[in-house]
Structures are given as structure tokens and as C-alpha cells.
Amino acid sequence: MHIMYFTEQPMSAYPAEEGLKFGATALMFSNRHFDPVAGSRLYNEYIEQYRLAEAVGFDGIMLNEHHNAPFCMQAKANIFASILAAITERVKIVILGNPLPLAENPVRLAEELAMIDMISKGRLVSGFVRGGGQEQLAAGVNPAYNRERFEEAHDLIIRTWTEHGPFRWEGTHYQHRVVNPWALPLQKPHPRIWIPGVISRETVIWAARHRYPYIALNTTIEQTQRIWKLYDDTAAEVGFEGGPAYHGYLKQVHVAETDEKALENARQFTWMQGEFTGLAHPVWSTPAGYSSPDNRRGFVEFSVGRGSSPRRRPSFDEQIENNMIIAGKPETVIAKLRHVMEQTRPGILSLWANDGFMTHQDSMTCIRLFGQEVLPAIRAFAKELDLKSPFEADTPISLDYSTDLRPQHAAAE
Amino acid sequence: MLHHDIGSLDRLPVYDRLAEHFDVLLPEHPGYGQSERPVWMRSVRDLAVLYRWMLADAGIERATLLGLGFGGWIAAEMATMAPRDLNRLILVGAMGLKPPEGDILDQALLSHIDYARAGFHDQKAFDAVYGADPSTDQLVAWDICREMNFRIAWKPYMYSQTLPHLLGGVRAPALLVWGEHDRVVPIGAAHRYVAALPDARLELVADCGHCVDMERPEELARLVISFAGAA
Numbered sequence: 001m002h003i004m005y006f007t008e009q010p011m012s013a014y015p016a017e018e019g020l021k022f023g024a025t026a027l028m029f030s031n032r033h034f035d036p037v038a039g040s041r042l043y044n045e046y047i048e049q050y051r052l053a054e055a056v057g058f059d060g061i062m063l064n065e066h067h068n069a070p071f072c073m074q075a076k077a078n079i080f081a082s083i084l085a086a087i088t089e090r091v092k093i094v095i096l097g098n099p100l101p102l103a104e105n106p107v108r109l110a111e112e113l114a115m116i117d118m119i120s121k122g123r124l125v126s127g128f129v130r131g132g133g134q135e136q137l138a139a140g141v142n143p144a145y146n147r148e149r150f151e152e153a154h155d156l157i158i159r160t161w162t163e164h165g166p167f168r169w170e171g172t173h174y175q176h177r178v179v180n181p182w183a184l185p186l187q188k189p190h191p192r193i194w195i196p197g198v199i200s201r202e203t204v205i206w207a208a209r210h211r212y213p214y215i216a217l218n219t220t221i222e223q224t225q226r227i228w229k230l231y232d233d234t235a236a237e238v239g240f241e242g243g244p245a246y247h248g249y250l251k252q253v254h255v256a257e258t259d260e261k262a263l264e265n266a267r268q269f270t271w272m273q274g275e276f277t278g279l280a281h282p283v284w285s286t287p288a289g290y291s292s293p294d295n296r297r298g299f300v301e302f303s304v305g306r307g308s309s310p311r312r313r314p315s316f317d318e319q320i321e322n323n324m325i326i327a328g329k330p331e332t333v334i335a336k337l338r339h340v341m342e343q344t345r346p347g348i349l350s351l352w353a354n355d356g357f358m359t360h361q362d363s364m365t366c367i368r369l370f371g372q373e374v375l376p377a378i379r380a381f382a383k384e385l386d387l388k389s390p391f392e393a394d395t396p397i398s399l400d401y402s403t404d405l406r407p408q409h410a411a412a413e
Numbered sequence: 414m415l416h417h418d419i420g421s422l423d424r425l426p427v428y429d430r431l432a433e434h435f436d437v438l439l440p441e442h443p444g445y446g447q448s449e450r451p452v453w454m455r456s457v458r459d460l461a462v463l464y465r466w467m468l469a470d471a472g473i474e475r476a477t478l479l480g481l482g483f484g485g486w487i488a489a490e491m492a493t494m495a496p497r498d499l500n501r502l503i504l505v506g507a508m509g510l511k512p513p514e515g516d517i518l519d520q521a522l523l524s525h526i527d528y529a530r531a532g533f534h535d536q537k538a539f540d541a542v543y544g545a546d547p548s549t550d551q552l553v554a555w556d557i558c559r560e561m562n563f564r565i566a567w568k569p570y571m572y573s574q575t576l577p578h579l580l581g582g583v584r585a586p587a588l589l590v591w592g593e594h595d596r597v598v599p600i601g602a603a604h605r606y607v608a609a610l611p612d613a614r615l616e617l618v619a620d621c622g623h624c625v626d627m628e629r630p631e632e633l634a635r636l637v638i639s640f641a642g643a644a
Contacts, residue, residue, distance in 0.1 A: 028522065137521055144563040283524045288559035300552035303524050 001382035002389035003375060004060035004094055004350040005053035005367065006250060009046050009080075010271070011070040012357045013038030019070070024281040025272050026069040027134045033070075042073060045360045050084060052364055053091070056371020059389075060092035060125070062250070062350045064196075065099065067138040071272055078112045085120035093120055096196040096215055096350075097127030100157075101149035102139040107169075107179050109153070110160040113191065114183040122186040127194045127215070128154055130203070133291070134284040144289030147202065149173045158400075161190040192390060192397050194248060194348070199223075201230060202292055208234035208242065211399040213348060213390055215248030220324060224249060224344045239405030244386070245393035248348030251340065252355070253326040255333050255369040256362065263320070265366075266327030270316050271356030330373035337374070338381050347389045349378070414438065415464070415484030417624065418508075418520070418571075419529050420445050420558045422542065427630035434638050435477070440467060442487075444561040446554065456565055457483075457509070457573065461490035477501040477641045481626050482532070482597065483508050483562070489576060489606070492583045499585035501641045504606060505633065506591055506598050506623045508571040515599035517571040520562065525555040534594040534622035542627050580609035587613035588640045590633060592621035 014033045019025040050061050063080050066072035074080055077095045084093045093116065103109050117124040130150045136143040152171045156179075159167070165180030185191050195207035196215040207214040208231045216224045232242030252269045256262035282303040291299055301307035319325040326336045341349070351370065354363040381387075396402040414428070414437060421441070431437050442460060444450040454460065464487060468476055477500045480488030485507025492502045508517055520528040526547060533539040543551060562571075587610045591603045600617075607613045616636055621629045 140568060142563055142567040144560050144567070284522065287521055287563070288556050289563050296556055297549065297553055300525060300556050301549055304526055304552065306549065 001244075001346075001379065001387045002059045002092070002348045002391060003378065004062040004092075004348070005050070005058040005370075006062040006064075006350045006352045007046060007049065007354055007363075008064070008066075008071055008352070009042070009073040010354075010356050011039065011042065011073045012271075013042065014070045016271075019272070024284070025071065026280055027137055027284045028281070029069070031068075039073065045363075046073075046080075047083065047087070048360070049354075049363055049367060050080075051087065052367045053371075054088045056368055057375050058091060058351075058371070060094045060350075061088070062094045062096050064096055064129075066132065067135050069134070078109075078116060081116045081124070082112075082119065085116050085123070088120075088123075090123075092123050092125050094125040094194065094350075095127050096194060097129040099131030099135055100128050100153035101146045102131050102135060102141050103153055105176075106153035106156045106174060107160055107176055107181060110157040111181040111183045113157075114161065114181070114185045117185040117187055117191050118183070122191075124185070124187070124191045125194055126191045127196055128157075129196060130200075133286045134280070136287055136290060137284055142289075143287035145173060146290050151206070158190065158398075161185050189401055190397065196248070196250070200292060201294075204230050205234050207231065208246075209238055209399065211235070211238070211240060211246070211396060211402060213246045213248050215250060215348060215350065217250045218252060218324070218352065219249075220322065221340065221343050228344070236408050238399060239407035240399075240402060244345050244347035245388050245390045245395045247344070247346045248350065249340075249344055249346035250350040250352055251326060251337075252324070252352045253333060253337065254353060254358075255328070255330055255366050255374060257329060257365065257369075259328045259332055261362075262327040262329060262332070265354075265358050265362055266320070266325055267316055268354070268356030268358050269325050269352075270313070270319075330369050330377075333374055334377040337378055341378065341381055341385060341387065345385065345387055347387050347393070415440070415478065415480040415487045416442065416445075417481050417532070418483035418558060418562045418566075419532070419555055425542075425627060425630065427626045427634055430630060430634040431479075431637060434642060438471070438473075440464070442484075442561070444564075445558050450561070454565055457486050458490050460565065461487050461494065464491055465494060474498060475500040477503065479503040479637060479641075480505065480507055482506045482623060483566075483571070485509065486566075486571070486573070486576075489580065490573070492585060492587075493576070493579040496582040496584045499583075502583065502585045502587040502610075503637055503640065504587065504589050505625050506595050507589070507602070507606065508566075508598055509573055509576050510602045510605045510609075511569070511572045511574070512599040512601040513605060514601050517599070517602075518597045519570060520559060521570075525552050525559065529555065531596050532622055532624040533628055534592060534596075534620060535628060538628040577605065577609050580606070581611060583610055583612075585612075586640075588636065589613060589615040590625055590636055591615065591617055592623055592625050592628065593617045593619055594621060595623040597623035 013035050063077045065074045065077040081093050113126050152173050166178045169176040194213045196217050197203040198217050216227050235242035254266045286299045353366050478488035485504035486509030489509050530539050589603045607615050618625050625633045
């Protein structure tokens with residue numbers, strides 16, 4: 001099993017009451033409430049936490065990025081990936097991921113990622129995402145072409161990494177006279193690509209069709225099981241067997257010295273009303289054209305307060321009850337994680353260990369306890385349950401680089 | 414008649430009123446309703462060319478174009494393409510030009526209902542057309558329109574940077590009609606149209622917002638009949 005440490009890098013030093021007053025903590029919530037002095041302190045605390053995560057035995061550090069919102073301070077995942085490339089020695093640097101549609105120049109992304117891969121001596125895992133709805137608005141990128149841009153930018157990056165230049169790219173959304181960057185990934189044929197996601201079926205199918213592991217981001221047990229079924233069914237169609245090496249799972253898990261302390265801290269996982277993207281604005285989080293047409297009715301109802309959010313989270317107590325959030329002293333967390341691992345069987349597990357206003361000290365304690373007590377126990381379970389990571393299973397990096405395919409033809413054919 | 418960026422209801426009093434005096438064509442923009450989406454389309458100018466094609470197919474040689482809001486932008490683009498062949502050009506709260514002050518209201522930041530309501534000065538007029546609490550079917554219809562708006566008018570948002578330089582060739586007499594309380598397209602855009610078009614004048618409609626056609630249908634019909642009927 002590949003076990004990663006993750007933090008959203010929350011910008012906790014913002015006046016929460018102002019967010020409540022404004023009614024949203026994203027996109028249009030003014031950055032007059034951003035404090036660069038606190039920002040500087042927090043960035044450096046996060047660097048310390050990442051160093052400790054490596055020291056205590058995590059296999060990887062997961063990074064992401066968001067824009068115009070206090071729930072995540074990373075405006076560019078590649079910057080922290082670059083820092084980690086230089087200051088860590090062993091951990092995989094797992095970017096989940098670069099929001100491809102936001103890029104006006106995917107070749108530049110390919111170059112940056114190649115640099116990170118070389119500087120880290122081949123430790124990059126390069127995930128790609130579509131970016132949240134409000135990220136499209138924050139970047140001024142057309143939400144209606146989000147998926148097309150995602151797919152085209154992906155194809156261009158793969159070609160940039162695997163085919164010697166110069167070549168020319170005349171695509172629908174990207175045109176490049178000369179593609180010939182003098183920076184290529186160290187890992188051959190290219191770094192592993194993992195695809196994270198939340199609710200969109202299309203992305204699960206797309207990931208399976210490329211044989212890229214799919215990382216379910218903080219989904220419920222039932223959602224996660226449905227995602228794996230869809231993934232594995234699609235995998236069978238294209239000719240490989242899915243299973244744990246292709247299944248990643250991000251969970252909110254906090255450890256402290258006592259259950260009481262852990263539960264108190266874990267309330268911070270709902271620090272911005274429990275919405276995954278903070279106190280989201282229903283219109284900004286789902287601009288027209290961004291989401292699948294199947295979701296159109298649900299989202300327009302939600303946008304006028306007629307329906308509940310398709311991303312809605314239950315109360316804190318319910319989330320503790322159903323293991324959406326796991327919190328406690330090490331023994332408590334180990335028992336609950338075992339249960340979740342048995343139910344979902346991931347080969348990649350990302351532990352979202354802190355959030356909101358949790359103190360630096362508590363975050364450090366949490367990481368230390370993970371390393372000392374929790375990680376050894378869940379590694380043993382993983383072995384017992386035969387939950388192998390893509391590295392352990394030595395899976396091909398993609399469908400294109402597979403030599404073992406046995407496609408199943410649909411019955412109708 | 415070319416409809417707004419929020420589509421159009423099938424029947425409106427202004428349509429009936431105008432149909433008493435003219436043969437009125439009310440096309441639905443491709444992709445703005447149940448029609449197949451033109452996935453290739455990238456600009457409002459593309460849409461204008463399609464409507465030129467439609468006029469040619471229908472054998473209509475001297476059309477009067479009446480464009481409402483976003484439809485006004487389409488009409489203005491059409492007018493620039495063959496400057497001599499129009500009868501009259503009527504632009505009502507037309508998008509298409511960057512206002513000298515203020516910006517065209519950004520629907521991307523507003524809910525579908527709030528955006529549609531912003532087109533009305535008197536909210537009772539909105540209620541009369543769409544109902545105080547529009548149906549979910551209406552919301553879905555607005556979202557389909559919104560997606561097409563994004564596909565072809567996302568950036569720059571709802572205007573063309575080249576259109577003002579092309580309007581000088583238009584030979585048809587033009588009438589600009591603007592609700593004096595238009596919160597969607599600032600009135601400065603009307604003055605830019607009047608300045609750029611060789612033969613244009615502006616009529617302001619009192620106590621009215623952006624959607625003059627739905628808020629003051631009688632007044633709009635009167636202006637159109639007297640302007641286009643005089644030809």
C-alpha cells in the first residue's frame with residue numbers, strides 16, 4: 001500500500017465571521033481578508049509538516065491547488081512540488097493534481113513537471129484534474145470547454161514527454177508552432193499519472209480507459225464502492241483487471257493523544273460549513289457547461305435553493321458515525337481504518353490529517369503518531385488484505401504502455 | 414426577431430402585436446433550446462452567418478432585423494456583413510459593444526433567476542412573464558442557454574472588439590431602443606452604437622429595464638411599427 005500525507009494547506013488566519021457574513025468563502029470573498037504575514041508563517045509550518053511526514057515514514061506527500069479561497073493556500077501545486085523535490089529525499093511527490101483546463105500552455109506544464117521529476121530524482125506522480133467550477137471563473141477559463149481542454153492538454157503533455165521534438169500541435173483548444181522543451185522527465189516513458197475525483201462518472205471512466213489509478217476524494221464508503229465497480233467494469237472492457245493497485249482513497253483522519261482531543265480537533269474538518277470547497281456558492285461552483293448534462297437538473301435546483309447540494313455533507317456526528325471522518329487516539333484510528341480498508345480495499349491511501357484552525361503543534365503531533373503507531377499497523381493490514389500499490393504491483397503506467405491487455409467485447413458486439 | 418441570451422417563451426404579447434403588422438420570423442438560436450448544439454460554433458459572428466444563410470434559404474431580400482439584447486448583437490453583426498441589403502436595423506438593449514463605462518452584467522456570477530430578473534426594472538413584470546417562482550424546467554432551459562452563451566461569448570464577455578470598426582458600413586437606418594433602467598447593458602453602449610452607425614437614433618423607454626420586449630411590449634411594438642412600417 002502507498003500511504004500519503006495530505007493537507008489542504010488551510011489559510012486559517014482569516015476572519016471566519018466575515019465569510020459567514022458574506023455568505024461564501026470562495027471566488028468573490030474579498031482577499032482584503034488575506035493576511036500575508038500569517039500566510040508566510042503558515043507556508044513555512046506546512047513545509048515543516050511535510051518534512052516530518054517524510055521522516056516518520058509516509059510513502060508520499062499529496063499536493064493540490066485551489067484559487068480564490070481560504071480553504072487551500074496552494075495556488076500552484078508545482079511550486080510546493082518543486083520545494084519538496086529539493087528538501088525531501090525519499091517520498092513520492094504526488095500532485096493531485098494540476099488543473100489542466102486552466103493552463104493556456106500545457107507544454108509549459110510539461111516542462112515544469114519534467115523539472116520537478118529530475119530535481120526529485122524521479123519521485124514525481126503527476127495527477128491531472130479538471131479543476132473545480134469556481135477555479136474556471138477565477139482563471140477566466142471557459143467552463144463549457146473544461147473537459148475538452150482537459151483531454152487535449154493531457155494528450156499534448158503525454159506527447160511532449162514521450163516523443164522527441166520538435167513537433168507541431170494543431171489542436172482544437174491548443175496550437176503550438178514548436179513543441180520542443182529542453183526538459184524531459186527522468187522517469188521513462190513518463191511519470192505515473194493518477195486521476196483524483198469526486199462525483200463525475202466521466203472522469204472515472206476516462207481514468208480507467210487510460211489505466212490510470214483513480215483517487216476517490218473523501219467520498220463515502222458507498223460512493224467509493226460504486227466508483228470502484230465502474231472503474232473495474234471499464235477496466236475489464238479495455239482489457240485489464242482493476243483492483244487495489246488502481247484504487248486510491250483520500251480520507252480525513254486525525255490522530256491525537258486522546259480520543260477527546262482528536263474529536264475536538266477533527267471538528268475542524270467541517271470548518272467552512274463542511275462543504276468540500278468551503279462555504280461554496282452554488283452558482284460559482286457549477287458554471288453552465290462545467291458539469292455533465294446528466295447533473296444539469298440537480299445543479300440548477302441546488303443553485304436556487306430548491307435542492308440540496310449534490311456535494312452535501314452530513315453533520316459532524318454523522319460523519320464520525322459512518323467513518324467519513326476518522327478521529328481518535330492511535331488505537332481508535334487503527335481499528336476504524338482497518339474497517340474502512342476492508343470495505344473499500346484501496347492500494348493507495350491518502351491521509352488528510354489536519355484542517356482549519358488546528359494548531360501547528362497538534363498537526364505535528366498527529367503526523368508523529370501516524371508514523372509511530374498508525375502506519376505500521378495499517379501496513380500490516382494492507383499486507384494481510386493484499387492491498388498492493390501500483391509500485392508494489394508494478395503496474396503499467398498507462399493503457400498505451402500495456403502489453404498484457406485482453407479486451408472484453410460487449411455482449412452486443 | 415432575434416431573442417435574448419436567456420432564450421424566449423414561445424408566445425409573448427409583443428410577438429402577437431408585431432405579427433399584426435409584419436411577417437415575423439422568430440427563430441430559436443441553434444443550441445439554445447431543444448435543437449442540436451452546434452458544437453463547432455465559437456463566436457456570435459458564426460451565429461450571424463447562420464442567420465444570413467437562413468434568410469437566403471427563405472428568399473428574404475430586404476429583412477428588418479429586430480435584435481433583443483444578445484440578439485441585438487447578432488443583428489448588428491449581420492448588418493455589417495452585407496451593408497446594403499437590410500431594410501431596417503432595430504437594436505434593443507443590444508450587447509456586442511464594450512460600454513464606455515461600466516460592464517455588461519456577468520451572468521456567470523448570478524443564479525439563473527437573479528440574472529433573468531435583472532432584465533426587468535419592475536419585478537412584477539418578471540412575475541407576470543415567468544411566474545414569481547419559475548419552474549425547474551425553466552431553470553434547465555436557462556442553463557442550456559447559458560452554456561451556449563459561454564461557448565460563444567465567454568471572452569471578451571458579450572462584446573466584440575472588432576464590431577465597432579465595422580458598423581460604419583451599415584447603410585440601413587437603425588433604431589436603438591433602451592430601457593432607461595437597463596441593468597444588463599449600460600446605456601453608454603447605446604451611445605456607442607449611435608456614434609458608430611451612420612444613420613441611427615436612440616429611443617429611451619421610461620420605467621423599463623433591459624427586456625423592453627417583455628416589460629413594455631406595447632411601447633416597443635409602437636416604436637417598431639412606426640420605424641419599420643414607414644419603409
